[in-house]
Amino acid sequence: MNSKYSTWHHPYSPVKPYDKKVAYFSMEFGIHQALKIYSGGLGFLAGSHMRSAFELKQNIIGIGVLWKYGYYDQSRNKDKTLRPDFVEKTYNFLEDTGIEVKVSLHGNPNVNVKAYVLKPEIFGSVPLYLLSTDVEGNDYLSKTITDHLYDANETTRISQSIVLGIGGAKVVEALGGADIYHLNEGHALPAFYYLKDKGIKKNQFVFTTHTPEKAGNEERDGHFLNHCGFFGRKLTENELAYETVNDSKINYTVSALRLAKKANAVSKLHAKVSKEMWRDYSNTCSIIPITNAQNQSFWQDEQLKQSWVKKNDKTFFKRKIELKKELFAEVVNQTEKIFDPKVLTIVWARRFAGYKRADLLLYDFERFLKLINNKDYPVQIIWAGKPYPHDKFGIDIFNNLVHISKSYTNLAVLTGYEIELSRKLKLGSDIWLNTPRITREASGTSGMTAAMNGSVNVSINDGWIPEFQKHGKNSFVLPELNHNLPVEDQDKIDAYNLYKILEEEVIPTYYKNPKKWQKIVYKAIDDVIPSFSSHRMADEYYKKLFK
Known part of the structure; x- marks a missing residue:
């Protein structure tokens, strides 16, 4: 192991306008065909962002998950209809950082989360720290949390958010901490709750909302999330009541909008739609448009x-x-x-x-x-x-x-x-x-x-x-x-x-x-x-x- 990659490290000195340390949390990254940890547009967007951040010499790192089976491999049945295949991925170009943290899941305080790094020189992106629970010492169920991107099982999906959010926040702490914690969509919401309890101020939290679709704005029972360890600790009934909306639910987007200093939508039209969608919820931050884009040098x-x-x-x-x-x-x-x-x-x-x-x-x-x-x-x-x-x-x-x-x-x-x-x-x-x-x-x-x-x-x-x-x-x-x-x-x-x-x-x-x-x-x-x-x-x- 090359220990320099287990610290906040870039192969360049970040340039002055971009020297603020930013940790960018995303459920998926489309960095390269060979690194199959993406499903579609959200991943393609995050991949282009990490590439441009590297080319502009920005002080950003990506925090994601090392999905053992990726999203799925799209194959065909005998009649040429779709067949999803799940094939284990082995990425020899990733490096073990030596960083291992623990998260508490469903009453088990000792679920191990290991961080691997995609070094900048591999595919031309800022360093990408990818988390896995497929670690020696974890029980079978814990090992499977990072198997499938967007797992269909609700409890597993919640666990994935906790691993990305709280596990990712702890990895960033091990790297020396960040000036800004950026959630690319609400999947890593537990990071905000954990970091807030650690004394990280609201002006260090920013959030990007990506979709007006209901499926993309997760909403789950607050008491169940509390039982799962979603908030980094057990919230009291009063604390939980303060966080919940819509009949004791946690809406990931609403919570992120309340915890962040500022948020952005991903087009001018989407900003208008988002403001209308969330206008009835109190104490949310402002939503500005920053229109999505793609990396020219990679795609053209x-x-x-x-x-x-x-x-x-x-x-x-x-x-x-x-x-x-x-x-x-x-x-x-x-x-x-x-x-x-x-x-x-x-x-x-x-x-x-x-x-x-x-x-x-x-x-x-x-x-x-x-x-x-x-x-x-x-x-x-x-x-x-x-x-x-x-x-x-x-x-x-x-x-x-x-x-x-x-x-x-x-x-x-x-x-x-x-x-x-x-x-x-x-x-x-x-x-x-x-x-x-x-x-x-x-x-x-x-x-x-x-x-x-x-x-x-x-x-x-x-x-x-x-x-x-x-x-x-x-x-x-x-x-x-x-x-x-x-x-x-x-x-x-x-x-x-x-x-x-x-x-x-x-x-x-x-x-x-x-x-x-x-x-x-x-x-x-x-x-x-x-x-x-x-x-x-x-x-x-x-x-x-x-x-």
Whole structure:
């Protein structure tokens, strides 16, 4: 063991604007394909943040969990439907820091938590301290706490929050403590309670809320959490009553907003939605917008970048064809279908949640068939994404798309949606399709990295899109509708607007006016960089949240 990595250490001296010591707690980090401790957008966001923090020489460390089986490996059954596999991961590039702390769980005061470190030189990020309970001396159940990211068992999920929050806070103490403790979403909430009892002041706590979705704003019975050890000690009935809301529940987001000095939402629109969501709760901190972003050096293809800088249409187009061929090699490998690099390729790829509406294109099936069978303006469509392994609704949508796609040579559903496949899809697509129900997508970042690589966003005007879009100039955006309408009405209106835009604007522009299409592609890259690069975001966190 190299002992210098068991202290707060960077391979550089942090620069002056960024010298404040920040511990960034996140349930998942998408740092690299090989480190499978992420499920989707939250992890991709955290990974880009840690990369930009490293490139900007910021004094940040990441605190996460070393998930033994990751999220899951996305495989197929005999009929090509989704099969979640859980395969043990062994990361020889991680280093044992020698730091081991104890947390109290369900009356057991001696659950051991070991910290491993991902050193900066491995994947170009700030140091990442990853916690594991798969430690000698722990009983069997304790060892399994860090097995599965977002475990389906409620007691295990609570234990994971305690390990990340209190275990993580104790690891930071062992590293010398931090000036700022930043919770990236509410999963690590126990850290705030533990640190508060240790005398850490409110002005050292900041919080990022990532979603208006109920599932992303955990709420659990306060008495049960107290029994589990969630607060770092047993709260009295009066103390517990002060913390609970909604019939003796602890809402992780409400508690974080009350304990933090300041919080941020992840887009300007999300800040408005968040303020409205939490306005009836007393003693919450202010919520400011800091729009999510992605790391340009990690996600943008270098040859596309050079062609964009020089505005060289010929080399840009040539490289795009090469990248489409690389993506289509994956398509033929998985689906036995040969896609044509000259054909307009639409991709829908992201975390497979119901509100994101992966199947919106199929709403009017006759019209969908007309779209995909148009010989004058051919299209190819690829879907990819990981449903939560216990989300029957999301898995049903995925499997239905698999079954339908079998009958058509220009439709494909890909498995293995992780960083590398995400990269291939962004580099090889012409259209990046984004179809959430409006106000439900807090930010969404996949369209940013797609735009960096010449894929044009066709999107609902939600999340980050209102800050970026110029319809017909850098993207194509569906008309906004009233989000209070019944979801059936929203789906019908959005589907018909989507067909109209594709049929009348997007597809004809691609085929009949390639010069205009290339202008849209360049304008999208111009507008996404640097405004939606994570250097801007990492800088804003120091200036607006950590200050």
